[in-house]
């Protein structure tokens with residue numbers, strides 16, 4: 001390594017300025033290097049000044065991003081080191097490969113369509129007796145995640161386990177150079193990301209590149225396409241590789257396996273074993289066999305030792321859940337694992353989640369870090385300190401004996417039991433609380449204690465799906481068009497504060513709500529993005545100014561009232577300093593709210609007397625963006641809009657931003673995207689033009705439970721007015737959801753179906769206010785079982801069709817009494 005590389009290698013790497021907490025000390029930041037990456041929607045070079053002010057001194061910057069202005073700015077930081085490169089990402093990857101070269105320990109590299117993270121986590125658990133393991137945090141497997149993961153390797157580690165994920169051709173080469181696995185695992189192949197590849201075979205071939213320098217490859221021979229490609233490609237480039245294959249179907253393979261219920265018999269060169277599997281669903285069985293075969297490849301083990309390790313396995317939860325806590329707290333439940341990298345991620349999530357006045361962290365001992373105890377807890381304490389945590393609670397003997405590193409008001413307990421019996425949990429109020437613990441500490445008991453009990457029906461919101469959908473529309477509109485996100489109607493039923501938090505984190509440009517009080521609630525939850533209010537009553541004007549909300553003005557009457565109001569509220573001694581922003585709505589054919597084209601001259605004339613009133617944006621709305629039959633009307637609206645805005649600009653002498661498109665419009669009329677678009681239902685998982693309907697992911701899953709099951713003979717009836725007459729002996733389940741929760745009455749009498757343990761079950765009889773009866777004769781169902789009303793399995797679009805309505809009504813119809821639970825899948 002060159003001296004420069006050596007120096008960067010010894011620093012902590014940051015790629016996202018948002019990971020840096022407000023309270024990070026200058027000394028902490030002095031130890032970091034910031035890799036500024038210029039993305040399509042986000043240019044990290046914008047944040048260098050801020051980081052410098054806080055104490056960062058090392059920056060890797062991209063030549064293309066160095067405008068003359070920026071060069072001048074950076075010159076003003078004489079004691080900072082700037083390293084110029086063509087691509088900060090490539091530099092990061094190159095440094096990570098150099099870092100990897102310093103270690104001569106076994107490194108397991110995992111790729112495949114599914115199961116990568118589970119196999120990685122389970123292997124780390126299974127091999128914990130024999131190795132000090134470094135592994136990717138959560139599912140950090142991307143072009144950025146892999147180098148950050150591999151950089152964690154230090155001298156104390158004796159094994160590395162890293163996963164690699166790709167979505168396009170040619171990505172694996174870079175990851176291979178960084179991981180350089182000595183042992184490979186190819187989990188399986190599915191259809192995810194198929195769009196990034198020419199053929200299915202090409203996708204397999206690309207993934208196999210991870211293993212071109214490996215000594216051993218583990219895979220399942222039952223995937224014939226994988227088997228064929230391995231034989232075609234890998235054997236040609238790496239003649240010395242050992243292939244450890246296995247089969248459950250009698251294909252020719254090194255290990256032959258059979259499964260009867262939970263008993264796995266497996267035989268091969270390491271012996272014959274019969275093992276009881278802790279999980280028996282097909283995906284888990286496959287993941288477990290990969291782990292068993294890999295363990296046997298690394299270590300000589302007898303059946304008892306294998307079995308006792310398997311018995312210790314716990315399900316892998318990669319989910320980090322947001323839950324409603326007692327005393328107005330919000331819980332961030334990450335109670336399944338605890339390592340330093342994961343802690344960093346969780347803390348940055350806590351930091352982003354600034355919905356409550358205080359922040360608290362409950363943390364267990366950090367197991368298996370491979371670091372010296374002192375170093376480790378000094379680092380943990382400084383991470384806690386850097387993220388403005390008001391109250392730290394440490395649980396476990398090791399964190400307790402290292403209390404000297406933590407703030408004075410911190411408290412410590414040796415065991416989870418001791419915490420639960422002696423800590424006055426009611427002291428935790430109005431706080432965002434991160435609960436993060438290694439498995440043996442059973443922190444689920446703490447979550448259970450602190451959580452406000454949720455029963456029956458709940459709407460789960462997948463924050464990763466929201467992010468995915470946002471990115472999909474961002475990519476569609478490109479970097480020159482801004483995005484306003486509609487969070488009206490409780491963010492289409494998904495929960496305004498949490499959704500807006502996420503949108504703020506991802507730096508969308510604008511939010512829009514229907515009423516002033518929705519905007520106020522966003523401000524009270526820490527949202528600082530500009531907010532447009534679409535239907536602001538004059539009585540709310542004071543509130544608008546007080547909370548810095550920007551009204552939509554749609555009529556002459558309203559323009560007058562607003563202008564009067566703003567002028568009156570500007571006291572002579574405090575003249576309006578900032579221009580007061582508002583948004584002008586043009587009616588181009590909807591004939592709902594807005595100025596007609598013919599009224600533009602009046603607006604222009606009127607505004608001449610109010611130079612302190614400024615139009616931020618001017619917009620209109622398409623009446624049929626999602627339907628081809630209205631294409632020519634949409635075009636007509638667009639042309640009207642262009643004429644009206646041209647006239648407005650000419651009269652005003654400046655150019656407000658213009659926007660016209662909603663979600664369907666973004667997909668169908670990208671040529672009309674102008675300066676900004678207004679994203680609504682697409683973000684929430686419904687692609688309403690249905691042209692690219694699989695490009696977005698469902699965001700909400702509405703769950704309920706079975707309260708009771710009974711057998712009812714043919715000829716009897718179920719529910720009010722005897723509408724559900726049975727033509728067969730049936731098992732009837734009563735669900736804890738009714739029309740008051742938003743399960744529409746139109747779905748009764750067999751029109752709607754729900755999902756019970758893998759089976760679609762029809763409704764029977766009429767839907768009641770709080771309950772619904774379904775026929776579970778064909779399903780395996782028990783009282784207390786979870787039932788899905790909509791989500792992946794039952795799509796909202798399908799329900800809408802059955803009800804004869806539109807998806808919007810279903811989303812916004814889930815009543816507020818239904819609890820919202822937010823979660824992240826990983827990353």
Ligand SMILES: *Cc1c(COP(=O)(O)O)cnc(C)c1O
Nearest residue numbers: 486621662663664678679680681
């Ligand atoms: C709700 C709304 C949108 C968003 O529409 P979607 O079809 O949900 O994308 C856009 N513009 C206006 C004026 C709206 O009221």
